[in-house]
Amino acid sequence: MKRIALSLMATLMAGSAYAEVTVKSCDREVSFDAPPSAAISNDVNLTEMMLVLGLRDKMVGYTGISGWKTLDEEMREGVAELPELSEKYPTKEVLIGADADFYFAGWNYGMKVGGEVTPETLEPFGIKVYELTESCIHIGNKPKVSMDDMYNDLLNLGKVFGVEDRAETLVSAYKADLEEFKAALNPSDEPLKVFVYDSGEDKPFTAGRYAMPTALIEAAGGVNVLDDFEKSWAKVDWETVVEKNPEMVVIVNYGNVTAEEKRDFMRNNPALANIDAVKNDRFVTLEYVEATPGPRNVKAVKKLGNAFWGD
Template sequence: MKNFGLALAVALLSSSAALAEVSVQSCNRTVEFDGVPQRAVSNDSNLTEMMLALGLQENMVGYTGVSGWRTLDAELTDKVAVLPELSPKYPSKEVLIGADADFYFAGWNYGMKVGGEVTPETLEPFGIKVYELTESCIHLGEKPKVSMDDMYNDLLNLGRIFGVEARAEALVQSYRDELTQFKAGLKTSDTPLRVFVYDSGEDSPFTAGRYAMPTAMIEAAGGTNVLDTLEKSWARVNWEAVVEANPEMIVIVNYGEVTAEQKREFMLNNPAFAELDAVKNDRFVTLEYAEATPGPRNIKAIKKLAAAFWGN
């Protein structure tokens, strides 16, 4: 009986240890966790909203990279009110270390720069684990074309990291079901609507390419990104490429000092764009920053796009 009891205790301890250890794929790395992060930091509004959508605010010590550019969804501000913003833009390594962070949820060009001061490698010696936004992995090498699964993958991985798998799975399934039901009733045309994403810039536009979330959202709404062949996520292009593609609809991303209305007026009043179908017919739709980037607002944003594209 003593031997049986000892064996049972060992088995229970081994089982407990196995449950405590989690590994997830983060871009080209496997990240292992031997416990649930207790002092997490998220960067950017959309990544912070992912954390909040999973109810993880009690595991967070703060967030970064929001007020320097944009604001949080009004529906979620109450949840984040108890958390400090540690840096208005990208945090320095010192900011994260000073907050005694044990986890950083960011992405490439979403709080980290390739070869920059803050990376998984530079934070590892300080015990700060990093999970990278899936959409941003293209900055490190090849990845599949963007899809809604990029966003779902991040929520599911966060669920595993923070021990709320069931919550994450339920949330993702609700998104999948909502989108499937919506698309089943969506009335479009046989030819996808030609769409250009205008993020910012007058001399040369900053736009969404093949690996940026708006491409997947536009397709879900019955359109096609006219710069789908651009082997980038978010990047600058020449206006000539936009004119040649002749979009029928322009999606404006609203954030920063230049308002969505100012961006629209720039295109409407520039003779270079006068012959674009979207300009001639004044067909514009605005997405807020957190709607256009991977996060909890993507499904509602697809519905907004479809309403502008097809009137349903």
């Protein structure tokens, strides 16, 4: 009943300003006749997308952060008034129990293919799902990842929540900021060869063709050495990395193993000693929230560009 009352209130407040909205979410179309009023986001980067659009008052909580990651000061302030409903992926019962009417998640960002929490399993309970664009590769074909994946999500969220002008202004500012930075870069004629090291010692977990770091690296004047790896985030073998011989390694920082420990592993592994990046000690760190689709992606490109081409 609470959700029905809130939805009715939202409809009345929106009045004629909110016409029915339909957005593309992976291979589905999702329609809304009023802005959601009891939204839940999963993971730190998706939650930041909601916050940067000023949607905290439309949220009843978030999930999937503290089970893997810690919140920095900026993020803690953003979610200060919101409860974390589940430390890791939420169950269906968690979402229903929160009386949610909207779930912003992705495949391997709060939902698993064939799992208990999917758009189809939540639909009977009046919970509409918008899927992170980058993650759509897990349920079908999509183009190679690009910065437009992140922009697309912000613009679609803007439409869904009736803050389209805010979203368009934000995306335009991100694009202008990025273009200004790229114009000032002085890259070499050949893109810098870059490997993304997320985690793992026996086999590295890395970013392939469909994972956001590939787009960030390209925007910074580099090329992911696993650009031909037809995966999003996945494991490869170290022999492949040695063969690709990256000139720079991007460390993704989160979890119990620190970025410094990951660097030390690569530096001290004799099998990796002849990789150019290791020989020349060329490493740069991205925080998880920078390496995944979200508002900090432009900052991430700047960090990479300065590491790639700075003095």
